[in-house]
Amino acid sequence: MDDLLRDFLTETQESLAVLDTEVVALEQDPTNSAILQDIFRLMHTIKGTCGFLGLARLERVAHSAEGILAMIRDAEMTVSPAAVTEILQALDRIKWLLGRLEQNGQEPEGDDSDLLAALDRLKTGEAAPSIPPPVPQVPQDEPPQGPAQTAEIQAAEPPAVARVPVAANKESGEPPAREVRPGETANQAIRVSVDLLESLMTLVSELVLTRNQLIQMVRGKDSEFTAPVQRLSLITSDIQEGVMRTRMQPIGNAWATLPRLVRDLCQETGKKVDLQMSGSETDLDRQVLEMIKDPLTHMVRNAIDHGIEAPAQRLQTGKPETGLLSLTAFHEGGHILIRIADDGQGLMVDRIKARIMQQELATETELRAMAEPQILQYIFKPGFSTAERVTSVSGRGVGMDVVRTNIERIGGTIDFASTVGRGTTFTIKIPLTLAIVSALIIEAAGERFAVPQISVSELVRASPRSEQKVEWLNDAPVLRLRDRLLPLISLAHILHRDRGTDNGAPIASKASDDLFIVVCQVGAFTFGIIVDRVFDTEEIVVKPVAPMLKDIALFSGNTILGDGSVIMILDPNGIAAAASQMAISRSQNQDAAVGAPAPRAHDDRATFLIFRAGETDELKAVPLALVARLEEFNVGKIEHSHGKPVYQYRGHLMPLLPVRADHVWKNAGRQPVLVFVDGPRSMGLVVDEIVDIVEDRMQVELSADREGVLGTAIIRGKATDVIDVGYYLRLALADWFGPAGTPYGDNVPAHPRLLIVDDSAFFRNLITPQLVAEGWQVIVAKSADEALSLRDEGQMFDAVISDIEMPGMNGYEFARSVRQDGVWSTVPLIALSAHTAERDLARGRSAGFDDYVSKSDYGRVSIALQEAIKRKQAEGLGGVS
Amino acid sequence: MTERNALVATDAARPPAHGLEQEYVTMTVGGHWFGVPVLKVQDVLGHQRVAQVPLASPIISGSINLRGRIVTVIDLHRRLRLPPSDKPGMNVVVECKGELYSLMIDSVGEVTSLLMERFEPLPTTMDALWRSVADGVFRLDGSLLIILDIEKLLDGDAFASVHVT
DSSP states (O other): OOHHHHHHHHHHHHHHHHHHHHHHHHHHSTTOHHHHHHHHHHHHHHHHHHHHHTOHHHHHHHHHHHHHHHHHHTTSSOOOHHHHHHHHHHHHHHHHHHHHHHHHSSOOSSOOHHHHHHHHHHHHTTTSSSOOOOOOOSOTTSOOOOHHHHHHHHHSOGGGGGGHHHHHHHHTTOOHHHHHHHHHHHHHSOOOOHHHHHHHHHHHHHHHHHHHHHHHHHTTOOOTTHHHHHHHHHHHHHHHHHHHHHTEEETHHHHTTHHHHHHHHHHHHTOOEEEEEEOTTOEEEHHHHHHHHHHHHHHHHHIIIIISOOHHHHHHTTOOSSEEEEEEEEEETTEEEEEEEEOSOOOOHHHHHHHHHHTTSSOHHHHHHSOHHHHHGGGGSTTOOOOSSOOSSSOSSOSHHHHHHHHHHTTOEEEEEEETTTEEEEEEEEESOSSEEEEEEEEETTEEEEEEGGGEEEEEEEOTTSSOOEEEETTEEEEEETTEEEEEEEHHHHTTOSTTOSSSTHHHHTTTSOEEEEEEEETTEEEEEEESEEEEEEEEEOBOOOGGGTTOTTEEEEEEOTTSOEEEEEOHHHHHHHHHHHHHHHHHHHHHHHTOOOOOOOOOEEEEEEEEOSSSSOEEEEEGGGOOEEEEEEGGGOEEETTEEEEEETTEEEEEEESSTTOOOOSSSEEEEEEEEETTEEEEEEOSEEEEEEEEEOOEEEOSSOTTEEEEEEETTEEEEEEOHHHHHHHHOHHHHSSOOOOOOOOOOSSOEEEEEOSOHHHHHHHHHHHHHTTOEEEEESSHHHHHHHHHTTOOOSEEEEESSOSSSOHHHHHHHHHHSSTTTTSOEEEEESOOOHHHHHHHHHHTOSEEEEGGGGGGHHHHHHHHHHHHHHTTOOOOO | OTTHHHHSOOOTTSOOOTTSEEEEEEEEETTEEEEEEGGGEEEEEOOOOOBOOTTSOTTEEEEEEETTEEEEEEEHHHHTTOOOOOSOOEEEEEEETTEEEEEEESEEEEEEEEEGGGEEOOOTTSOHHHHHHEEEEEEOSSSEEEEEOHHHHTOSGGGOOOOOO
């Protein structure tokens, strides 16, 4: 019997058990529409599944019963005992048929005309008062339909009804074997709630910990406990494995939607693709399975849209017309490997390079210094896409970075190999389970930490006397490893545990000691973490960190070791990110030191996302930098809360807002949505169609008072409305910005220069278009240091807006040093901060700010600017352009 | 706390009405008495070895292992901006939004049942930080007992981590 049929039997027998009791409950409470709906739904499902599986007899019986239920539902028939009896009889017949089906793998011969006729008579109302007993003109093995049975049913107390037929069957001498049959499948597989499995898993995790503790206690001792502890250890491992297996599901479950997806994509793109899947029976943790579903879909989309060429192009290059897309999954050493391979055109380095430069992710000189694999890694950068134009398939610039984030979130890695003209192969390596991982225990700055084994590629011992020693490139430690230079990161340093110094130097003092270097690989970035000691590998139970520690990116969780101590689990991704940040700040410090000009000249260019919404032809634009993601939501999954549309997005309810109030919601299909994110809050802007992404000069003509429109810009020669994201954010999330901004005035200098100092790209991008639209020439600095280096270059501004909370020098310190000396000592200076308690305002004033604007009230910025400038001019001390 | 008997409604003629009386675990931090609703308290532990969490806010002392659960330890001295104590403190483990936290304090008093009529709102002149984490004050004979709001105590920007730059 195939799995499909087995599942069907299990499920249907469960449904029937429910139906038995519900039908009886309905008889007692005929007006209860909830019960009726339930019954109807269950019967409908049975009918539908039977039809799908080609079980004609079952389908006919279920169909007929459903017909009666429909009549009851539509109040065309009342719930009479006769009707209930007939429905129960139909249920019994379904059970009997299922029993035979289970026994033989197919429906038995014969028909159910007797039952169907009775049901039909009921429908036409003929048999309402007394049901004429169906004539048992059926073969020996047909189910009993005796009048006695019906009589009994009617006589019996309602709750007993469901059980009566079984008793009657036994009395009438039917072979009992048949009666137990239907239960068999149900007994082989039971449904257990996921919650129960999760709590079992938690308990097993605790058990593993206790076991580890015990092992530690008896280790090296000749104790009477040694043997029982060993036994306990074995049993624990078995239980762990068993429980873990209960959570396993074949990866095929995540693949089930792909053939359809591929078919649709082929239709859409006119390409021909042969999808081959192997290893779909490979089991993995359901939690992991959920997490990789979306990445897989994304990658299959990408492979077809970017990878595999159009048939004509394929024929030209001597390839078969039909492209091959293969998905393979298999186990390998505690991990699951999933390969997605296409025989398409491969990744084009030149196009990626061009795109990198276009996106200003790197300069040409930087690119020239990079090896090809390094350049290819840029496909994982947020916002990167080489698609020539935005299609509905992919190329929305939101693909691979999300894929990578999702995979890394579950402790997996993604890698790829690509040959131009031959195709691309992505390999995803993910752990079998998230709950228990193998980790290397290390020590740094007197504390122990766990590093997930999956990210560790090797361990190196460095000593000044050996060949492997730490060398210094300026402040950056490196290690020569097999003819390559491996960048090193001191764990103590990035954890701020190397007191007294603020650069990488402290390790130098340890130059005489032996150091251990844990070589990690994150994506294509290989680096070494310098630690003091390395202990052994342990199976650890990953526990999430407390909410108040969640924002420390260096830790992915914490755990309890065998000796009972609590240690933090390091997140190699976080360390890699911290390392690159460190490098940037180092280079900035150097720039500042040698007085090199900080190239931050704002050239007024911005990338816009062009979309259509509402009106037939009119294009609208939004600065792409403000858009966190582009999504297509399944319209069926859009829900309503307090009458407003919301969508379950990454574990949160996200409000959805149409660009136009008179938006007509689709009934089905997919809805393109622009997602805006700031901190924990997000909002989805519903548009009709995403048209393109273009880069152009930001020349926004300020608009007349049109709500939601910032102004009109000429983009690609066309007048395009630039929408005011803030307006929609305010509408969607009343708490996002507080009260609406005040309308702008016009009393600003002719072409004033404005410096905005803010580390948050979101806010920079939010206020820049508005201020540019008002005629300001906006220059941006990402940190106070960057701003001060502009000052030291002698650049002058008519006003400066600064954030308060910034990494490095904060806004207060910045204001003090601006006021203290230098050419900006009299410039109008405005603070922009999320914190606007009276205390903050006072502190801001004493530091030298002229005004203090709340980020929640960012619309007031222009007013504050005018006022500050006027005040300064009145004092005769205005900033100099 | 010796005041206990005076406060408990032992008067037989006036049976204690439900809701008029609340039970609190009392504790001292830097010479001040604080109370936490007894239902919020999971455990009282002696001095524990605390594993440090690098980069975390200084208010967070670290983590301890409470029978296989990892509990975040909050230094109440720092949280309430009181001078640090050099003596080994005690731990009161409380539950907040499904997570366990341990409050590191100087000593634990007894569980006390207090009449709500002795409960007073916070004086407006009280320190703003304390006002932001407390619910009210009980007038006891000889001392005042400040009732802490666990949710407020464990919430807010006070716990912002030291970011890597």
